[in-house]
Amino acid sequence: MKITIAEVSQYVNQEVTMGVWLANKRSSGKIAFLQLRDGSGFIQGVVVKEEVGDEIFQKAKALTQESSLYVTGIVREDERSPFGYELAVQNVDLIHAATDYPITPKEHGTEFLMDNxxxxxxxxxxxxxxxxxxxxxxxxxxxxxxxxxxxxxxxxxxxxxxxxxxxxxxxxxxxxxxxxxxxxxxxxxxxxxxxxxxxxxxxxxxxxxxxxxxxxxxxxxxxxxxxxxxxxxxxxxxxxxxxxxxxxxxxxxxxxxxxxxxxxxxxxxxxxxxxxxxxxxxxxxxxxxxxxxxxxxxxxxxxxxxxxxxxxxxxxxxxxxxxxxxxxxxxxxxxxxxxxxxxxxxxxxxxxxxxxxxxxxxxxxxxxxxxxxxxxxxxxxxxxxxxxxxxxxxxxxxxxxxxxxxxxxxxxxxxxxxxxxxxxxxxxxx
Missing domain, CATH: 3.30.930.10 (Bira Bifunctional Protein; Domain 2)
Known part of the structure:
Protein backbone atom coordinates (compact mmCIF):
# COMPACT_ATOMS: atom_id res chain seq x y z
CA MET A 1 0.00 0.00 0.00
CA LYS A 2 1.41 3.42 -0.99
CA ILE A 3 1.10 6.03 1.78
CA THR A 4 2.70 9.29 2.93
CA ILE A 5 4.91 9.71 5.99
CA ALA A 6 2.16 11.76 7.65
CA GLU A 7 -0.11 8.70 7.51
CA VAL A 8 2.22 6.11 9.10
CA SER A 9 0.46 6.18 12.50
CA GLN A 10 -2.48 4.43 10.81
CA TYR A 11 -0.31 1.54 9.58
CA VAL A 12 1.72 0.34 12.59
CA ASN A 13 3.11 -3.17 12.03
CA GLN A 14 1.90 -3.14 8.43
CA GLU A 15 3.88 -3.22 5.20
CA VAL A 16 3.75 0.06 3.27
CA THR A 17 5.44 1.75 0.32
CA MET A 18 6.36 5.43 0.24
CA GLY A 19 7.80 7.72 -2.40
CA VAL A 20 10.60 9.63 -0.67
CA TRP A 21 13.83 11.57 -1.00
CA LEU A 22 16.96 10.73 0.96
CA ALA A 23 17.68 13.69 3.25
CA ASN A 24 20.72 12.09 4.90
CA LYS A 25 22.14 8.71 5.87
CA ARG A 26 24.62 6.98 8.11
CA SER A 27 25.68 3.38 8.52
CA SER A 28 26.94 1.36 11.43
CA GLY A 29 28.45 -1.93 10.31
CA LYS A 30 25.59 -4.03 9.08
CA ILE A 31 22.85 -1.45 9.68
CA ALA A 32 22.10 1.61 7.53
CA PHE A 33 19.98 4.51 8.81
CA LEU A 34 18.18 6.47 6.09
CA GLN A 35 16.68 9.88 6.89
CA LEU A 36 13.72 10.03 4.53
CA ARG A 37 11.32 12.82 3.63
CA ASP A 38 8.32 13.07 1.33
CA GLY A 39 7.04 16.61 1.90
CA SER A 40 4.50 15.54 4.50
CA GLY A 41 7.17 14.74 7.08
CA PHE A 42 10.45 13.03 7.96
CA ILE A 43 11.01 9.43 9.07
CA GLN A 44 14.00 7.21 9.68
CA GLY A 45 14.33 4.05 7.63
CA VAL A 46 16.39 1.25 9.18
CA VAL A 47 18.04 -1.22 6.79
CA VAL A 48 19.42 -4.38 8.46
CA LYS A 49 21.71 -6.42 6.21
CA GLU A 50 20.72 -9.75 7.75
CA GLU A 51 17.05 -9.03 7.05
CA VAL A 52 17.22 -7.65 3.49
CA GLY A 53 20.26 -9.42 2.03
CA ASP A 54 23.48 -8.01 0.65
CA GLU A 55 22.09 -6.68 -2.66
CA ILE A 56 19.42 -4.42 -1.12
CA PHE A 57 21.74 -3.43 1.71
CA GLN A 58 24.45 -2.28 -0.71
CA LYS A 59 21.85 -0.46 -2.79
CA ALA A 60 20.70 1.42 0.33
CA LYS A 61 24.29 2.26 1.32
CA ALA A 62 24.98 3.63 -2.16
CA LEU A 63 22.10 6.10 -2.10
CA THR A 64 23.17 9.75 -2.42
CA GLN A 65 21.69 12.79 -0.72
CA GLU A 66 18.38 13.94 -2.28
CA SER A 67 18.07 10.89 -4.52
CA SER A 68 14.43 9.90 -5.00
CA LEU A 69 13.19 6.38 -4.37
CA TYR A 70 10.34 4.13 -3.46
CA VAL A 71 10.94 2.44 -0.13
CA THR A 72 8.95 -0.50 1.21
CA GLY A 73 8.95 -1.62 4.82
CA ILE A 74 7.12 -2.28 8.07
CA VAL A 75 6.00 0.69 10.19
CA ARG A 76 7.25 0.39 13.79
CA GLU A 77 6.55 2.54 16.83
CA ASP A 78 9.75 4.06 18.20
CA GLU A 79 9.79 6.15 21.39
CA ARG A 80 13.31 7.42 20.63
CA SER A 81 12.14 9.13 17.46
CA PRO A 82 10.76 12.68 17.71
CA PHE A 83 8.20 11.54 15.14
CA GLY A 84 7.30 8.43 17.16
CA TYR A 85 7.73 5.94 14.32
CA GLU A 86 10.39 4.43 12.07
CA LEU A 87 10.38 2.19 9.02
CA ALA A 88 11.96 -1.27 9.01
CA VAL A 89 13.06 -1.22 5.38
CA GLN A 90 12.52 -4.32 3.24
CA ASN A 91 13.22 -2.97 -0.23
CA VAL A 92 14.62 0.11 -1.97
CA ASP A 93 13.73 1.04 -5.55
CA LEU A 94 15.77 3.96 -6.90
CA ILE A 95 13.90 6.50 -9.06
CA HIS A 96 16.62 9.09 -9.66
CA ALA A 97 20.16 9.32 -8.34
CA ALA A 98 21.12 12.87 -7.36
CA THR A 99 24.79 13.78 -7.61
CA ASP A 100 26.75 16.59 -5.96
CA TYR A 101 23.81 18.05 -4.05
CA PRO A 102 25.06 21.51 -3.06
CA ILE A 103 23.58 21.81 0.44
CA THR A 104 25.42 19.33 2.61
CA PRO A 105 25.17 18.76 6.39
CA LYS A 106 28.11 21.15 6.91
CA GLU A 107 27.63 24.85 7.70
CA HIS A 108 26.83 27.17 4.78
CA GLY A 109 26.74 30.96 4.59
CA THR A 110 23.42 32.80 4.34
CA GLU A 111 24.05 34.13 0.83
CA PHE A 112 24.86 30.64 -0.41
CA LEU A 113 21.69 29.27 1.15
CA MET A 114 19.62 32.12 -0.29
CA ASP A 115 21.08 31.49 -3.76
CA ASN A 116 19.93 27.90 -3.30
Whole structure:
Protein backbone atom coordinates (compact mmCIF):
# COMPACT_ATOMS: atom_id res chain seq x y z
CA MET A 1 0.00 0.00 0.00
CA LYS A 2 1.41 3.42 -0.99
CA ILE A 3 1.10 6.03 1.78
CA THR A 4 2.70 9.29 2.93
CA ILE A 5 4.91 9.71 5.99
CA ALA A 6 2.16 11.76 7.65
CA GLU A 7 -0.11 8.70 7.51
CA VAL A 8 2.22 6.11 9.10
CA SER A 9 0.46 6.18 12.50
CA GLN A 10 -2.48 4.43 10.81
CA TYR A 11 -0.31 1.54 9.58
CA VAL A 12 1.72 0.34 12.59
CA ASN A 13 3.11 -3.17 12.03
CA GLN A 14 1.90 -3.14 8.43
CA GLU A 15 3.88 -3.22 5.20
CA VAL A 16 3.75 0.06 3.27
CA THR A 17 5.44 1.75 0.32
CA MET A 18 6.36 5.43 0.24
CA GLY A 19 7.80 7.72 -2.40
CA VAL A 20 10.60 9.63 -0.67
CA TRP A 21 13.83 11.57 -1.00
CA LEU A 22 16.96 10.73 0.96
CA ALA A 23 17.68 13.69 3.25
CA ASN A 24 20.72 12.09 4.90
CA LYS A 25 22.14 8.71 5.87
CA ARG A 26 24.62 6.98 8.11
CA SER A 27 25.68 3.38 8.52
CA SER A 28 26.94 1.36 11.43
CA GLY A 29 28.45 -1.93 10.31
CA LYS A 30 25.59 -4.03 9.08
CA ILE A 31 22.85 -1.45 9.68
CA ALA A 32 22.10 1.61 7.53
CA PHE A 33 19.98 4.51 8.81
CA LEU A 34 18.18 6.47 6.09
CA GLN A 35 16.68 9.88 6.89
CA LEU A 36 13.72 10.03 4.53
CA ARG A 37 11.32 12.82 3.63
CA ASP A 38 8.32 13.07 1.33
CA GLY A 39 7.04 16.61 1.90
CA SER A 40 4.50 15.54 4.50
CA GLY A 41 7.17 14.74 7.08
CA PHE A 42 10.45 13.03 7.96
CA ILE A 43 11.01 9.43 9.07
CA GLN A 44 14.00 7.21 9.68
CA GLY A 45 14.33 4.05 7.63
CA VAL A 46 16.39 1.25 9.18
CA VAL A 47 18.04 -1.22 6.79
CA VAL A 48 19.42 -4.38 8.46
CA LYS A 49 21.71 -6.42 6.21
CA GLU A 50 20.72 -9.75 7.75
CA GLU A 51 17.05 -9.03 7.05
CA VAL A 52 17.22 -7.65 3.49
CA GLY A 53 20.26 -9.42 2.03
CA ASP A 54 23.48 -8.01 0.65
CA GLU A 55 22.09 -6.68 -2.66
CA ILE A 56 19.42 -4.42 -1.12
CA PHE A 57 21.74 -3.43 1.71
CA GLN A 58 24.45 -2.28 -0.71
CA LYS A 59 21.85 -0.46 -2.79
CA ALA A 60 20.70 1.42 0.33
CA LYS A 61 24.29 2.26 1.32
CA ALA A 62 24.98 3.63 -2.16
CA LEU A 63 22.10 6.10 -2.10
CA THR A 64 23.17 9.75 -2.42
CA GLN A 65 21.69 12.79 -0.72
CA GLU A 66 18.38 13.94 -2.28
CA SER A 67 18.07 10.89 -4.52
CA SER A 68 14.43 9.90 -5.00
CA LEU A 69 13.19 6.38 -4.37
CA TYR A 70 10.34 4.13 -3.46
CA VAL A 71 10.94 2.44 -0.13
CA THR A 72 8.95 -0.50 1.21
CA GLY A 73 8.95 -1.62 4.82
CA ILE A 74 7.12 -2.28 8.07
CA VAL A 75 6.00 0.69 10.19
CA ARG A 76 7.25 0.39 13.79
CA GLU A 77 6.55 2.54 16.83
CA ASP A 78 9.75 4.06 18.20
CA GLU A 79 9.79 6.15 21.39
CA ARG A 80 13.31 7.42 20.63
CA SER A 81 12.14 9.13 17.46
CA PRO A 82 10.76 12.68 17.71
CA PHE A 83 8.20 11.54 15.14
CA GLY A 84 7.30 8.43 17.16
CA TYR A 85 7.73 5.94 14.32
CA GLU A 86 10.39 4.43 12.07
CA LEU A 87 10.38 2.19 9.02
CA ALA A 88 11.96 -1.27 9.01
CA VAL A 89 13.06 -1.22 5.38
CA GLN A 90 12.52 -4.32 3.24
CA ASN A 91 13.22 -2.97 -0.23
CA VAL A 92 14.62 0.11 -1.97
CA ASP A 93 13.73 1.04 -5.55
CA LEU A 94 15.77 3.96 -6.90
CA ILE A 95 13.90 6.50 -9.06
CA HIS A 96 16.62 9.09 -9.66
CA ALA A 97 20.16 9.32 -8.34
CA ALA A 98 21.12 12.87 -7.36
CA THR A 99 24.79 13.78 -7.61
CA ASP A 100 26.75 16.59 -5.96
CA TYR A 101 23.81 18.05 -4.05
CA PRO A 102 25.06 21.51 -3.06
CA ILE A 103 23.58 21.81 0.44
CA THR A 104 25.42 19.33 2.61
CA PRO A 105 25.17 18.76 6.39
CA LYS A 106 28.11 21.15 6.91
CA GLU A 107 27.63 24.85 7.70
CA HIS A 108 26.83 27.17 4.78
CA GLY A 109 26.74 30.96 4.59
CA THR A 110 23.42 32.80 4.34
CA GLU A 111 24.05 34.13 0.83
CA PHE A 112 24.86 30.64 -0.41
CA LEU A 113 21.69 29.27 1.15
CA MET A 114 19.62 32.12 -0.29
CA ASP A 115 21.08 31.49 -3.76
CA ASN A 116 19.93 27.90 -3.30
CA UNK A 117 16.59 28.72 -1.68
CA UNK A 118 14.82 26.41 -4.14
CA UNK A 119 16.73 23.54 -2.48
CA UNK A 120 17.08 24.95 1.04
CA UNK A 121 13.33 24.70 1.63
CA UNK A 122 13.77 20.90 1.62
CA UNK A 123 15.76 21.01 4.87
CA UNK A 124 14.12 20.02 8.15
CA UNK A 125 14.21 23.47 9.79
CA UNK A 126 12.97 25.36 6.73
CA UNK A 127 10.33 22.71 6.22
CA UNK A 128 9.16 23.23 9.82
CA UNK A 129 8.93 27.02 9.44
CA UNK A 130 6.91 26.77 6.25
CA UNK A 131 4.60 24.12 7.72
CA UNK A 132 3.88 26.57 10.56
CA UNK A 133 3.19 29.24 7.93
CA UNK A 134 0.69 26.86 6.34
CA UNK A 135 -1.02 26.25 9.70
CA UNK A 136 -1.34 30.00 10.34
CA UNK A 137 -2.96 30.41 6.91
CA UNK A 138 -5.31 27.48 7.55
CA UNK A 139 -6.26 28.84 10.98
CA UNK A 140 -6.82 32.31 9.50
CA UNK A 141 -9.48 31.05 7.11
CA UNK A 142 -11.04 28.99 9.89
CA UNK A 143 -11.17 31.90 12.34
CA UNK A 144 -12.76 34.35 9.93
CA UNK A 145 -15.24 31.75 8.68
CA UNK A 146 -16.31 31.05 12.27
CA UNK A 147 -16.76 34.78 12.88
CA UNK A 148 -18.94 35.50 9.86
CA UNK A 149 -16.41 37.08 7.51
CA UNK A 150 -16.51 36.90 3.71
CA UNK A 151 -13.22 36.73 1.79
CA UNK A 152 -12.89 39.47 -0.81
CA UNK A 153 -9.90 39.90 -3.12
CA UNK A 154 -8.80 43.51 -3.70
CA UNK A 155 -6.78 44.43 -6.82
CA UNK A 156 -3.00 44.28 -6.88
CA UNK A 157 -2.71 47.06 -9.46
CA UNK A 158 -4.14 50.31 -8.12
CA UNK A 159 -4.32 53.92 -9.22
CA UNK A 160 -3.99 55.29 -5.69
CA UNK A 161 -2.34 54.43 -2.40
CA UNK A 162 -3.77 54.27 1.14
CA UNK A 163 -0.70 55.88 2.68
CA UNK A 164 0.97 57.92 -0.08
CA UNK A 165 3.15 56.76 -2.97
CA UNK A 166 6.70 57.35 -1.78
CA UNK A 167 7.41 53.68 -1.09
CA UNK A 168 5.38 52.11 -3.88
CA UNK A 169 6.41 50.32 -7.05
CA UNK A 170 5.31 52.45 -9.99
CA UNK A 171 4.30 51.02 -13.35
CA UNK A 172 2.41 52.16 -16.43
CA UNK A 173 -1.11 50.84 -16.84
CA UNK A 174 -1.42 51.48 -20.55
CA UNK A 175 -1.53 55.32 -20.57
CA UNK A 176 -2.14 55.73 -16.82
CA UNK A 177 0.08 55.60 -13.75
CA UNK A 178 -0.42 52.56 -11.55
CA UNK A 179 1.15 51.08 -8.44
CA UNK A 180 1.61 47.62 -6.98
CA UNK A 181 -0.64 47.46 -3.95
CA UNK A 182 0.80 48.24 -0.53
CA UNK A 183 -2.57 47.45 1.06
CA UNK A 184 -6.04 46.40 -0.01
CA UNK A 185 -7.62 48.34 2.82
CA UNK A 186 -9.53 51.03 0.91
CA UNK A 187 -11.16 48.38 -1.28
CA UNK A 188 -11.94 46.29 1.78
CA UNK A 189 -13.82 49.23 3.27
CA UNK A 190 -16.02 49.22 0.16
CA UNK A 191 -16.49 45.46 0.53
CA UNK A 192 -17.44 45.85 4.21
CA UNK A 193 -20.27 48.17 3.18
CA UNK A 194 -21.58 45.34 1.01
CA UNK A 195 -20.92 42.28 3.20
CA UNK A 196 -20.53 43.64 6.76
CA UNK A 197 -17.43 41.65 7.74
CA UNK A 198 -14.77 40.90 5.14
CA UNK A 199 -11.12 39.93 4.95
CA UNK A 200 -8.50 39.75 2.25
CA UNK A 201 -5.36 37.67 2.09
CA UNK A 202 -2.83 38.44 -0.58
CA UNK A 203 0.56 39.84 -1.59
CA UNK A 204 1.54 43.44 -0.90
CA UNK A 205 4.59 45.39 -1.99
CA UNK A 206 6.70 48.05 -0.28
CA UNK A 207 9.59 49.75 -2.07
CA UNK A 208 11.19 50.50 1.28
CA UNK A 209 14.98 50.31 1.04
CA UNK A 210 15.43 48.42 4.27
CA UNK A 211 17.76 45.53 5.04
CA UNK A 212 16.54 44.69 8.54
CA UNK A 213 15.54 41.19 9.61
CA UNK A 214 11.92 42.37 9.84
CA UNK A 215 11.46 43.61 6.27
CA UNK A 216 10.57 42.08 2.92
CA UNK A 217 9.84 43.83 -0.38
CA UNK A 218 6.98 41.44 -1.15
CA UNK A 219 4.98 40.03 1.73
CA UNK A 220 1.50 38.73 2.49
CA UNK A 221 -1.15 40.58 4.45
CA UNK A 222 -4.40 39.54 6.09
CA UNK A 223 -6.71 42.59 6.13
CA UNK A 224 -10.12 42.35 7.81
CA UNK A 225 -12.60 45.24 7.65
CA UNK A 226 -15.77 45.42 9.74
CA UNK A 227 -18.89 47.59 9.48
CA UNK A 228 -20.63 48.78 12.66
CA UNK A 229 -17.50 48.13 14.76
CA UNK A 230 -15.63 50.77 16.72
CA UNK A 231 -12.06 50.95 18.03
CA UNK A 232 -12.74 48.75 21.07
CA UNK A 233 -14.50 46.12 18.97
CA UNK A 234 -11.52 46.16 16.63
CA UNK A 235 -9.01 45.50 19.42
CA UNK A 236 -11.04 42.58 20.74
CA UNK A 237 -11.21 41.01 17.29
CA UNK A 238 -7.44 41.39 16.86
CA UNK A 239 -6.50 39.78 20.16
CA UNK A 240 -8.94 36.92 19.64
CA UNK A 241 -7.55 36.31 16.15
CA UNK A 242 -3.89 36.31 17.22
CA UNK A 243 -4.68 34.07 20.20
CA UNK A 244 -6.45 31.67 17.84
CA UNK A 245 -3.41 31.52 15.54
CA UNK A 246 -1.00 30.77 18.38
CA UNK A 247 -3.18 28.11 19.96
CA UNK A 248 -3.74 26.45 16.56
CA UNK A 249 0.01 26.21 15.97
CA UNK A 250 0.56 24.82 19.46
CA UNK A 251 -2.09 22.19 18.85
CA UNK A 252 -1.22 21.19 15.29
CA UNK A 253 2.51 21.89 14.88
CA UNK A 254 4.07 20.43 18.03
CA UNK A 255 6.67 18.46 16.06
CA UNK A 256 7.65 21.50 13.98
CA UNK A 257 8.01 23.68 17.08
CA UNK A 258 10.19 20.98 18.66
CA UNK A 259 12.33 20.77 15.51
CA UNK A 260 12.91 24.53 15.74
CA UNK A 261 13.65 24.43 19.48
CA UNK A 262 10.84 26.92 20.15
CA UNK A 263 10.10 27.73 23.80
CA UNK A 264 6.41 26.86 23.80
CA UNK A 265 5.95 28.05 27.40
CA UNK A 266 6.09 31.60 26.03
CA UNK A 267 3.49 30.83 23.38
CA UNK A 268 1.17 29.14 25.86
CA UNK A 269 0.76 32.50 27.62
CA UNK A 270 -0.60 34.14 24.47
CA UNK A 271 -4.30 34.24 25.20
CA UNK A 272 -6.70 37.17 25.04
CA UNK A 273 -7.02 39.74 26.48
CA UNK A 274 -3.74 41.51 25.68
CA UNK A 275 -2.28 44.41 27.64
CA UNK A 276 -2.84 47.94 26.30
CA UNK A 277 -0.88 51.13 26.72
CA UNK A 278 -1.34 54.50 25.07
CA UNK A 279 1.28 56.18 22.91
CA UNK A 280 1.75 58.71 25.75
CA UNK A 281 2.46 55.90 28.20
CA UNK A 282 4.84 54.25 25.73
CA UNK A 283 6.85 57.48 25.40
CA UNK A 284 7.11 57.71 29.19
CA UNK A 285 8.21 54.06 29.41
CA UNK A 286 10.97 54.70 26.88
CA UNK A 287 12.19 57.83 28.67
CA UNK A 288 12.24 55.91 31.95
CA UNK A 289 14.45 53.30 30.23
CA UNK A 290 16.84 55.95 28.96
CA UNK A 291 15.57 56.26 25.38
CA UNK A 292 15.70 60.04 25.28
CA UNK A 293 16.21 60.09 21.51
CA UNK A 294 12.45 59.80 20.96
CA UNK A 295 10.00 62.61 21.63
CA UNK A 296 6.23 62.95 21.51
CA UNK A 297 5.22 63.02 17.84
CA UNK A 298 7.97 60.65 16.66
CA UNK A 299 7.20 57.21 15.31
CA UNK A 300 8.74 54.20 17.04
CA UNK A 301 11.67 52.33 15.54
CA UNK A 302 12.58 48.69 16.06
CA UNK A 303 14.66 49.31 19.24
CA UNK A 304 11.78 51.26 20.81
CA UNK A 305 9.20 48.57 20.01
CA UNK A 306 11.48 45.89 21.44
CA UNK A 307 12.10 47.88 24.62
CA UNK A 308 8.36 48.35 25.16
CA UNK A 309 7.55 44.70 24.44
CA UNK A 310 10.11 43.48 26.98
CA UNK A 311 7.81 44.64 29.77
CA UNK A 312 5.09 42.21 28.70
CA UNK A 313 4.72 38.43 28.27
CA UNK A 314 1.99 38.78 25.66
CA UNK A 315 1.67 40.97 22.58
CA UNK A 316 0.90 44.54 23.65
CA UNK A 317 -1.33 47.15 22.01
CA UNK A 318 0.02 50.68 21.71
CA UNK A 319 -3.02 52.90 21.12
CA UNK A 320 -3.82 56.54 20.33
CA UNK A 321 -0.86 57.61 18.19
CA UNK A 322 -0.51 61.27 17.15
CA UNK A 323 -2.70 62.01 14.15
CA UNK A 324 0.17 63.67 12.28
CA UNK A 325 2.17 60.43 11.99
CA UNK A 326 -0.73 58.22 10.97
CA UNK A 327 -2.70 57.75 7.74
CA UNK A 328 -5.34 60.21 6.56
CA UNK A 329 -8.27 57.79 7.02
CA UNK A 330 -7.85 57.19 10.78
CA UNK A 331 -10.58 58.64 13.00
CA UNK A 332 -9.44 61.12 15.67
CA UNK A 333 -10.37 60.48 19.29
CA UNK A 334 -13.49 62.65 19.89
CA UNK A 335 -12.12 63.59 23.31
CA UNK A 336 -8.65 64.44 22.01
CA UNK A 337 -8.39 65.30 18.32
CA UNK A 338 -4.57 65.32 18.22
CA UNK A 339 -4.53 61.49 18.54
CA UNK A 340 -6.36 58.85 16.52
CA UNK A 341 -8.35 55.73 17.41
CA UNK A 342 -5.69 53.31 16.30
CA UNK A 343 -3.37 50.64 17.66
CA UNK A 344 -0.24 48.78 16.72
CA UNK A 345 0.12 45.28 18.15
CA UNK A 346 3.73 44.63 19.16
CA UNK A 347 4.98 41.05 19.50
CA UNK A 348 7.10 39.88 22.43
CA UNK A 349 10.73 38.80 22.07
CA UNK A 350 11.77 41.58 19.71
CA UNK A 351 9.66 40.64 16.68
CA UNK A 352 8.12 44.09 16.26
CA UNK A 353 4.76 45.16 14.92
CA UNK A 354 2.39 42.36 13.92
CA UNK A 355 -0.74 44.41 13.30
CA UNK A 356 -1.66 47.98 12.50
CA UNK A 357 -5.31 48.91 12.76
CA UNK A 358 -7.74 51.75 13.38
CA UNK A 359 -11.29 52.99 13.35
CA UNK A 360 -11.83 54.74 10.02
CA UNK A 361 -13.21 58.24 9.47
CA UNK A 362 -16.89 57.86 8.54
CA UNK A 363 -17.78 61.56 8.06
CA UNK A 364 -17.66 62.81 4.45
CA UNK A 365 -16.69 66.41 5.16
CA UNK A 366 -13.96 65.51 7.62
CA UNK A 367 -12.48 62.89 5.30
CA UNK A 368 -12.41 65.47 2.52
CA UNK A 369 -10.54 67.82 4.85
CA UNK A 370 -7.97 65.12 5.64
CA UNK A 371 -7.43 64.42 1.95
CA UNK A 372 -6.74 68.10 1.41
CA UNK A 373 -4.35 68.23 4.38
CA UNK A 374 -2.37 65.28 2.96
CA UNK A 375 -2.28 66.78 -0.53
CA UNK A 376 -4.16 63.86 -2.05
CA UNK A 377 -6.16 64.17 -5.27
CA UNK A 378 -9.86 64.18 -4.42
CA UNK A 379 -10.81 62.91 -7.87
CA UNK A 380 -8.59 59.83 -7.43
CA UNK A 381 -10.38 59.01 -4.16
CA UNK A 382 -13.89 59.87 -5.36
CA UNK A 383 -15.06 56.26 -5.15
CA UNK A 384 -13.66 56.03 -1.61
CA UNK A 385 -15.49 59.22 -0.63
CA UNK A 386 -18.72 57.72 -1.98
CA UNK A 387 -18.64 55.24 0.91
CA UNK A 388 -19.28 58.22 3.22
CA UNK A 389 -22.11 59.55 1.03
CA UNK A 390 -24.26 56.47 0.73
CA UNK A 391 -25.03 54.91 4.10
CA UNK A 392 -21.85 55.65 6.03
CA UNK A 393 -21.41 53.74 9.29
CA UNK A 394 -18.74 53.43 12.00
CA UNK A 395 -16.24 50.87 10.76
CA UNK A 396 -12.82 49.56 11.67
CA UNK A 397 -10.14 47.23 10.36
CA UNK A 398 -6.57 46.06 10.62
CA UNK A 399 -3.76 44.41 8.72
CA UNK A 400 -1.59 41.54 9.96
CA UNK A 401 1.75 40.83 8.31
CA UNK A 402 1.96 37.08 7.76
CA UNK A 403 5.74 36.73 7.65
CA UNK A 404 6.41 38.62 10.89
CA UNK A 405 3.73 36.54 12.58
CA UNK A 406 5.31 33.31 11.31
CA UNK A 407 8.73 34.53 12.47
CA UNK A 408 7.45 35.28 15.98
CA UNK A 409 5.42 32.11 16.48
CA UNK A 410 8.12 29.84 15.04
CA UNK A 411 10.97 31.67 16.78
CA UNK A 412 12.74 32.36 13.46
CA UNK A 413 15.15 35.29 13.60
CA UNK A 414 14.79 36.62 10.05
CA UNK A 415 11.59 36.98 8.02
CA UNK A 416 13.42 35.86 4.86
CA UNK A 417 13.03 32.27 6.15
CA UNK A 418 9.27 32.59 6.66
CA UNK A 419 8.31 32.91 2.98
CA UNK A 420 9.20 30.30 0.35
CA UNK A 421 11.01 32.67 -2.03
CA UNK A 422 11.82 36.00 -0.36
CA UNK A 423 12.16 39.25 -2.24
CA UNK A 424 14.76 41.42 -0.52
CA UNK A 425 16.39 44.72 -1.36
CA UNK A 426 19.12 43.10 -3.44
CA UNK A 427 17.55 39.74 -4.20
CA UNK A 428 15.24 38.74 -7.02
CA UNK A 429 16.75 35.23 -7.46
CA UNK A 430 15.69 32.46 -7.36
Missing amino acids: RHLWIRSKRQHAVLRIRHEIIRATYEFFHKNGFVKVDPPILTGSAPEGTTELFHTKYFDEDAYLSQSGQLYMEAAAMAFGRVFSFGPTFRAEKSKTRRHLIEFWMIEPEMAFMDHEDNLRMQENYVSYLVQSVLQNCALELKTLGRDIAKLEKVKAPFPRITYDEAIKMLHDQGYNDIQWGDDFGAPHETAIAESFEKPVFITHYPAKIKAFYMKPDPNRPDVVLCADLIAPEGYGELIGGSQRIDDYDFLKQRLDEHGLNEETYKWYMDLRKYGSVPHSGFGLGLERTVAWISGTEHVRETIPFPRLLNRLYP
